[in-house]
Amino acid sequence: MRSPGLIVFLILLCSGANFSFKEPPTYTKADLLGDINPAEHRDFKKLRSKYTTKENAYLRDEVYDAFKGMWKAAEDDGIRLIIVSATRNRSYQSGIWNRKWTSFGGDENTRAERILQYSSMPGTSRHHWGTDFDLNALENSYFENGEGLKIYTWLSTNAAKFGFYQPYIAFNNYREQGYREEKWHWSYFPLASKFQRAYNHLVEYGDLKGFDGDQYANKLEVIDAYVNGVDAWPNKGN
Ligand SMILES: [Zn+2]
Numbered sequence: 292m293r294s295p296g297l298i299v300f301l302i303l304l305c306s307g308a309n310f311s312f313k314e315p316p317t318y319t320k321a322d323l324l325g326d327i328n329p330a331e332h333r334d335f336k337k338l339r340s341k342y343t344t345k346e347n348a349y350l351r352d353e354v355y356d357a358f359k360g361m362w363k364a365a366e367d368d369g370i371r372l373i374i375v376s377a378t379r380n381r382s383y384q385s386g387i388w389n390r391k392w393t394s395f396g397g398d399e400n401t402r403a404e405r406i407l408q409y410s411s412m413p414g415t416s417r418h419h420w421g422t423d424f425d426l427n428a429l430e431n432s433y434f435e436n437g438e439g440l441k442i443y444t445w446l447s448t449n450a451a452k453f454g455f456y457q458p459y460i461a462f463n464n465y466r467e468q469g470y471r472e473e474k475w476h477w478s479y480f481p482l483a484s485k486f487q488r489a490y491n492h493l494v495e496y497g498d499l500k501g502f503d504g505d506q507y508a509n510k511l512e513v514i515d516a517y518v519n520g521v522d523a524w525p526n527k528g529n
Pocket residue numbers: 418423424425475476477
């Protein structure tokens with residue numbers, strides 16, 4: 292015989308299950324640390340050639356959709372946005388890092404700090420997340436006059452309407468540490484902010500291993516200084 296207690300229990304059980312489906316997506320350590328292959332990851336899409344200079348460039352679906360909207364609006368205003376680098380996994384980043392470690396001189400601590408002016412330690416890059424990309428040219432000077440300045444001015448005015456912002460802006464009262472300014476690097480805040488929060492919950496310095504000079508991850512506190520050394524969302528007051 293069914294008791295009312297059992298029915299109440301079943302209702303609670305079901306609502307509990309429903310509630311869990313509404314939880315925000317959780318990211319695995321592999322997603323956060325870039326131990327992924329975007330070509331085989333169901334949440335990523337390959338970019339069409341009109342959006343990128345790369346043969347194989349990938350972004351998360353949601354980010355790609357938002358980028359396409361921004362790209363079209365830019366095109367309507369006579370601005371041509373082109374992605375020169377999108378998702379990079381940890382092993383790719385290790386290649387960049389180890390090459391610089393070998394070619395940069397100086398004592399190890401200084402060397403790590405010099406590489407970190409513009410390059411991430413493997414496992415700490417926002418490019419691992421599929422939420423961030425580099426646009427048009429990897430030099431601030433490109434964006435300071437002529438066509439580059441037009442592009443940068445357009446992005447500064449319009450990118451936030453599509454969810455994008457420049458996390459590595461010049462140091463300011465809010466952003467006091469981390470990489471130098473990168474006018475080319477843009478981030479999809481609605482998703483990247485979730486990744487950053489998850490990163491701070493799940494990743495530890497013990498996860499940042501397996502590359503030259505990896506002991507400097509902890510010594511230089513790269514999670515605090517670099518992963519979290521980003522600007523605030525520009526419309527945060529709205
Ligand atoms: Zn970048």
